[in-house]
Amino acid sequence: MARQADGPIIEAHDLHTYYGASHILHGISLVIRPGETLSLMGRNGMGKTTLLRSLLGLTPPRRGTVKVYGRDMTGAPPEKIVRQGIAFVPEDRGIFPNLTVRENLVMAARPGPDGRKDWDLTRVLDTFPRLAQRMTNMGNHLSGGEQQMLTVGRALMTNPDLLILDEATEGLAPLIRKEIWSVVRQIKESGIAAVIVDKDIKALLELADRNIIISKGQIVYEGSSEDLAANPETHIRYLGV
Amino acid sequence: MSSLTRSLPLVVALLTLLLFPLFGSSFYVGLVTRIIIIAIFAMSLDLLIGYTGLVSFGHAAFFGIGGYALAIAFQDASVIPLWQALPLSLLAAGLAALVIGWISIRTSGIYFIMITLALSQMFFYYFFESPRYGGDDGIFLFLKPVLMIGSEDILNLDNENNFYYFALSSLVLTYLFLVMILQAPFGKVIKAIKANEHRVRALGYSTNGYKLVSFVLAGTLAGLAGFLEGAHTGYINPAYMSWHESGVAIAIVILGGVGTLYGPIVGAFIIVLLQNFLPELTEHWQLLLGGIVISVVLFLPRGATSLFPRLLSLIRTEKGVPLSQEESTKVDTDG
Numbered sequence: 302m303a304r305q306a307d308g309p310i311i312e313a314h315d316l317h318t319y320y321g322a323s324h325i326l327h328g329i330s331l332v333i334r335p336g337e338t339l340s341l342m343g344r345n346g347m348g349k350t351t352l353l354r355s356l357l358g359l360t361p362p363r364r365g366t367v368k369v370y371g372r373d374m375t376g377a378p379p380e381k382i383v384r385q386g387i388a389f390v391p392e393d394r395g396i397f398p399n400l401t402v403r404e405n406l407v408m409a410a411r412p413g414p415d416g417r418k419d420w421d422l423t424r425v426l427d428t429f430p431r432l433a434q435r436m437t438n439m440g441n442h443l444s445g446g447e448q449q450m451l452t453v454g455r456a457l458m459t460n461p462d463l464l465i466l467d468e469a470t471e472g473l474a475p476l477i478r479k480e481i482w483s484v485v486r487q488i489k490e491s492g493i494a495a496v497i498v499d500k501d502i503k504a505l506l507e508l509a510d511r512n513i514i515i516s517k518g519q520i521v522y523e524g525s526s527e528d529l530a531a532n533p534e535t536h537i538r539y540l541g542v
Numbered sequence: 543m544s545s546l547t548r549s550l551p552l553v554v555a556l557l558t559l560l561l562f563p564l565f566g567s568s569f570y571v572g573l574v575t576r577i578i579i580i581a582i583f584a585m586s587l588d589l590l591i592g593y594t595g596l597v598s599f600g601h602a603a604f605f606g607i608g609g610y611a612l613a614i615a616f617q618d619a620s621v622i623p624l625w626q627a628l629p630l631s632l633l634a635a636g637l638a639a640l641v642i643g644w645i646s647i648r649t650s651g652i653y654f655i656m657i658t659l660a661l662s663q664m665f666f667y668y669f670f671e672s673p674r675y676g677g678d679d680g681i682f683l684f685l686k687p688v689l690m691i692g693s694e695d696i697l698n699l700d701n702e703n704n705f706y707y708f709a710l711s712s713l714v715l716t717y718l719f720l721v722m723i724l725q726a727p728f729g730k731v732i733k734a735i736k737a738n739e740h741r742v743r744a745l746g747y748s749t750n751g752y753k754l755v756s757f758v759l760a761g762t763l764a765g766l767a768g769f770l771e772g773a774h775t776g777y778i779n780p781a782y783m784s785w786h787e788s789g790v791a792i793a794i795v796i797l798g799g800v801g802t803l804y805g806p807i808v809g810a811f812i813i814v815l816l817q818n819f820l821p822e823l824t825e826h827w828q829l830l831l832g833g834i835v836i837s838v839v840l841f842l843p844r845g846a847t848s849l850f851p852r853l854l855s856l857i858r859t860e861k862g863v864p865l866s867q868e869e870s871t872k873v874d875t876d877g
Contacts (some may be wrong), residue, residue, distance in 0.1 A: 383746040398736040408730035409745050
């Protein structure tokens with residue numbers, strides 16, 4: 302199992318994904334390189350979450366290929382794909398309500414695919430001090446913000462090379478949002494690559510190295526934050542803001 | 543609540559069970575032995591229903607196989623060495639669980655229920671129609687397993703009290719074993735699978751492997767219960783593995799409290815005692831039993847064992863003592 306450490310983490314080519322008869326992704330190609338932060342924007346229903354699910358094998362594409370570290374993983378089960386060093390923070394947060402906060406974190410713990418153990422319980426709790434006060438709470442006895450921190454913390458426990466955040470700040474109070482963004486910044490600085498889906502364009506532009514806008518299942522824009530900030534008509538056209 | 547006060551009811555219950563043979567007549571010692579055996583059986587099923595989220599409707603197959611392995615191998619033997627008979631029963635039940643589990647865990651929900659039911663009925667009809675193994679008459683065993691140290695049988699299971707303590711130790715060991723694996727990382731993963739299997743896969747766990755291990759462990763423990771039942775009654779027949787038995791086991795787990803290890807013990811006491819004493823009241827006792835099961839499901843959806851913390855919190859709120867955070871969490875989430 303040779304890993305091409307310097308090649309892209311994910312290389313997706315011409316993905317076509319369907320839900321039943323509805324054609325959602327119309328040929329999306331995408332490369333995610335180690336250490337880079339990529340934002341994924343687009344209105345609701347344009348295929349952002351479907352794209353993430355296709356990359357992870359949760360909703361396998363009907364056509365196209367997904368390579369992870371150069372290995373063809375198209376159609377592989379999601380657990381095989383994420384074991385290559387990818388952590389997914391889903392839109393619905395995905396806390397296990399019947400486990401405590403500690404158990405939610407510990408169950409995910411594993412060294413990264415290259416054996417790295419940068420993130421353990423202590424470091425996650427240092428990053429999210431609120432969780433440290435809630436260790437014996439059950440997963441469903443947390444506020445929305447705490448649940449979100451728990452999901453991000455759980456993702457970090459897997460020592461990923463790439464963190465995928467789907468609407469991580471949706472529905473959270475402004476102060477909590479700020480806290481999450483500051484953690485995302487720390488994660489970026491620690492060298493973990495990230496794909497972020499969010500509605501907060503300002504925060505995304507500050508963080509992302511590269512931005513992708515999706516409309517009707519296709520990539521309609523790809524460019525740096527400076528470029529996108531300098532051309533507000535692009536995001537006004539596709540995002541309405 | 544500290545862990546001491548939480549485990550206090552368990553310690554009291556264990557002490558009561560330990561002292562019971564000193565007071566109970568041999569009929570009642572035999573009855574409680576049967577309850578203990580059924581409790582082990584139901585507890586093994588709760589590992590699947592309450593912790594892994596797999597509702598198996600064929601669990602009696604492994605109970606029956608545990609008993610049949612003992613009866614078939616030793617029906618004509620002049621002595622039944624425990625150290626041969628018990629591993630044989632566990633192995634047979636575990637292997638059957640491996641095969642049935644390997645096929646069944648690929649399905650979920652209603653399909654899992656139907657496929658476990660169908661596969662266990664295959665075992666039922668095999669033994670029902672096999673003249674070699676006694677058909678529907680079953681097999682009699684005239685001896686009890688022995689554990690020889692030198693020329694002395696240190697168990698002497700012919701004595702009803704000794705058998706009682708043998709079954710009780712098996713129950714305690716099963717309980718401790720399950721507590722141990724549920725606290726291990728394995729236990730956290732299966733609990734997470736119960737909550738949401740897709741998420742667990744998205745975290746990088748191959749969930750089928752975990753479900754299969756859980757299924758095999760549960761089947762093996764059911765085999766232990768079947769071994770004890772066969773050895774206790776000296777008689778094993780196909781009814782042990784019929785779907786009625788699987789259904790009763792599910793009723794016990796639900797009645798006692800799904801997802802708690804002590805729930806199935808309480809459930810086994812309730813069901814077996816009702817099965818024994820209701821028939822004295824009326825010949826339509828099954829109707830009463832069904833009514834009781836339905837009322838518990840309606841009024842105590844977390845099982846009979848949830849009555850205790852409920853009463854406790856009721857008394858406290860009347861006294862005006864607010865619940866501590868931890869206790870209110872416990873009441874809400876233990877089911």
